Amino acid sequence: MTPPRLVIYQGIKTPDEDPLAEVRYAGTEWKIRLSTLVREALKGELAPARIEEIARQARTIAEAEGALTTGDIVEVRLQAALGSADPIQLALRILADPSDEILEGQGLWEDAWRFLQRAFGGEPQGTGDALRHAVFRHLILVELQEALGASHVSLGLQSRPADRDQRRRARSLLAQWRQNRDPDRLRAYRDLAVRAEADLGLKEAVAWDEQLAELDTVPVLESLALGRVLQLLEEGQLDDAKRLARARRSQSLWVATSVPEAEQWQPCWQAVEALVHLKSELSSASIPHHVSAGQILQWYVQEGWRVDQAHRKLEAALTELREYGPLDEAIRSARIAYEGWLENLLERFTGAVERDGLGEELPRQSEIYRNHVARGDTVTAYIWVDALRYELAKELADAFRGTHAQVDLTAALATPPTITPVGMASLLPRAEQGVRLALSPAGSVEVVVDGIRVHTVQDRVGLVRAAQGEVAEFSLTELLERGEKDIRDRIGSKRLVVVRSQEIDEAFESDHTAAAWQYVKEIRNLLVRATARLAAAGVERFVIAADHGFLVLSRPLGSERTIESPGGEGELHRRCWVGRGGSVSPSALRLPLADLGVAGDLDLVVPRGLAMFAAAGARRFLHGGLSPQELVVPVVTARAHVAGASGGSKIEVSIAGDRITTGVFSASIRLGADLFTTELRVRISARSGSGEEVARVVAGEGYDEESGLVQLRGGKTRVVTFRVTSPLSKGERVTLHVYDTDTDRLLANSRPAEVVTAVGVE
Template structure:
């Protein structure tokens, strides 16, 4: 206590030469005697007033004096030192006075201390209050800052509310209890009433929180609410603050039933909800509405995609991102299917149409299944799945391959004019680099079908200074691993053995070591190496450089899709395996180029058919294979001697397939499967469907110059740049659609005063639109002005688009637009 008394007296002596101290309770003598202030003489009133006055004013006019009296201050008419006292100051040594002195507040603020003594009993609270206080603070300002200290907030009333809501969500009440103990409750609820319009005979924090959610929900729809529009702004800011995310979600779920939100949403259409996200049930309602509308075809594709774009600003979007992605891919699939012409007049036309557009249907279907699985919301998406699965199987997969089967049936031999064959891959493509004495790496990914390669192409092209091109190649038939892998090597007299193993140059091609020996026969003197991609990826950087330095041609074998799809227990995970394969191959490419590899080819042994739903009996071939000898029987092909053609299968001789030996091959028509005990039927390959035999050749190269940029975003202004109400509508425009080399741009949008003060809510907006239609790249926003905007009325303010600097917490201004803020009634939050 002495330290605090000494400090308080020292501050008074900074401004006064003489300080009086009356000990009304006669309990401060010990403290007085312990006081020791440099340059201050301690004297005591004891019937010596005239002597003291003469000493202080005449004898020692420059000396500082602490004048102590053991008793209460005498009445004015009896105080013989009154004239000196009035010219100097009085030190009040009671607790309230000490606190007032510690805060450097004048006696006019005494009630701020005496009415809330419990608050000041902790020195830490006093220190926090001093830190928050500002020059010119009124009594009301001081009490507001006391509220902030009580709850651990840092500023105005909205930050107090945020902290209290966080405590409420966590089942804690220490903030409110301290407010009550400090006698600040009445002041607090009056402030809440003035700011947000919350009125109650018995105000309560949980009751306020319920009203807060209800009012913000009603105001978001532009409906009448008991709370003021300021509540919506504070609600948005709190909801969007990542620090309070858990508290918001907890209270939102707690009050969802109390406010009967599910019932209310039944009366609202999905398109009216836009980005309103106060409750998780809103997103579930939107999703159910979209699924129903798509199943019944009562909502157009553009409308569905627009609603999904708006939902990306929802607090719950991350929770339902895979659901929204599934819906988005489903509507794109339906749109693409509606526009597709699935006919062909020649094999060449069939391949051309597949690689130009039809492959997208396989890709969109696969992406839909992947996101449906990842969402964990199979029940929510069940109706949509039924629609997509039926249309994919019946309206696309079966239809296009029935048409393709007509072309296959008429083929005298297995080849398509104008398209390279897999068995010539080494000679025509890999060896092309060796003929120029350039080194080359070939990555062979098992079951890496064309549509997956197209997505991988885009992923690689997104990398800075990387370029790639994709071309189709026709796989060998039957389209299975042993033959496909052998055909991609230098080969001669490819021969299928009765056990399915393929021989080339008279030797087995099964296994990495045998393939390396075949690779070495490609060009005399070539230093050839074959190895698994995983083995290469586990190498250190220097080891990779040495590997490439010491070899001319390198074959890397990657197996992510086939290893999953070829097992009955895991075949349903093929869509996920495809995503993993793309990620794997992108990393392989990056590592290869870091090892000084400049020529990379990525291809596959075969493609595959995939249908997520277990197959119906009608999708199996009705005909049983027949022949002299049946050696290999697969879901999609049969190998044997003297095989007989049937109505449901086409027979190829070895010569017609470009093979040696004497084993014939039967392939089921279209997408039919053969019955094979214990084998999976959803993921299959070996046949002649477009999805199985159109395989990719990806050529990857590295550029010298940076070639990746971000899309540009503009502010679209209409009319005068004037803000005259409590909200401001603005439209932002993404100038270009994103592409492989034009990347998305994430911006934070808000209104700011000239001194940088944020005067509205903020929006985090991703600009990643792919559409070629400019209207579909527009983003309309509504910004709500805060109370802070009142201080800047009749001044210029700025709409700013800010961009994060790298991964830091700092932002740069990307775009800005000047506006004049001129509102007749600054606090009118009109909608």
């Protein structure tokens, strides 16, 4: 049988060491001009003019075959020069990449605009920027008209219409371009879009339509979407407002990338989403009627806390806005609604306490040590956090679930009054035997635990030592400043580590509430890092508890919500008075502390509603009284993860272009693929040469907003967006540092990126 004939095409010159020498010797050599081959092979398959074009321009069989796959759209020489036969990629190389030198040098500008006409319609001509602007104007008008219909866009196309295939390609080109996170292509899209929007007068020409909800063609669509969300809020259509706000924030190029406009729109949509969330929670959090105080506390633990968390997140988001602008009225309305809800809750709760007492539905704060710490069978860290409100602990527990095992959150009832000396004493050994309050000769409150006076930090730690033997003690700041070896040496053979944190209380008590809204979130991250350090030093179990919760408001309480002191003999705080005698305003509630489970003969006087006594201190951050927010304290328990194998995983991280030019910038981070680590949660810190943290992640692939962490996958590159948080001077250098969240160990650093132009922070 005669074997089939085989043709081997060699597209290069024969090398000195010819791998095909034996084949060449066994066969025969057949030569034919490529142009002749094209004409003979394609005769009758394509139009004669197209065959001649391919025969004349193709230099290799690969180029000729590439021309066949694109029909008559792509110029053969253009395809060869720019290295792609795909119309979308070829268009991007003309419009977004630095290809001018190639096109100019090979005389291909006419080929370029003819290709763009055939592929996308319109009649663009010219070279360089003029061609790019003409094509882009045509593309965005096609996209807008496809979404809205010609009747919704007052400007018609300035060139001949595009057919269906051309319009489809135009939409596909813009979509792929916007999804491409290459910084140079992103910058090119942004510059062309901003100019086209101005040239075409789109701010006046385009009106809102629901078809624009997920379209981010030009910046003006953000303003239109914002107006629509505010309208939906006013109409009470909260679900529709939430969907639209979430879509803009998560998908829009003008929000979730490093274009300069994101400096305005990312914090704006974050605030809008928080605003909608608060309105939604207020509408669904119906305060129970005609129930006991204990039942109201149970309701708060199950769902009521969500309103307070939504309010705090809104206020934190508002601190990042340059100005409220069109959000002003919606913000004012939401704040008034929250204060009204809070007033209603406080009045119902104090009325129920007056009628029924605090109830037995929640375990007492004084039982926390006995139930969660004393029975520990491993090295345990007992972390006292001043003013860790229950809703904050919800976030902390969620953050722990990514870095710890067996995380649980339960609620306890704080010992009244909800002030630090009483709450901290209630976390100590033997507190379950009874906490007693008395007045000193000077009229100040003294706290006694099972017969022992407890006044200072040393008194508290002394009671723990009496129960546990030697303990290791750290402040949160001290712990974070030490390395694992130093921490391990200090712990030694001790079975209990006490950690003290006052950062939340100090931040709000300073009355710099605007800064405190943001700092509270950072404190949560510091607690996660502190437990990671302790775990790396051998601590296996964690118990985190608080002395009291708090009320925090959008604005200071005014004189109309201020109650005069009861007088008499006692100690006055902003939300409580403890003592004997005096007289009580109708706006206040007086109860014997013994009726609330606290030993002694003193009375407690608290405001019935959203009010405070005329005492010194912050007028927006309040505690001491009887409200679910002040009384419900969290208990977070967790066990350390067994250390994983991330130590051998290679991580690469870099700032796009190794430069920073605006208040937002992007970075890529990649976890190398290996057999042991397929996923890894990391914390990324952006620091200047002086070590100051100057930017934070605000969006990107794998980014979790609640925890501030980024989830990496082996073999995958993540692109995340940073927003500058501290002013940067021209010439400064910023480096990214990547940390393992389980151990807080440094995994990788980026190359330093230069700040090209000074970046301010408003």
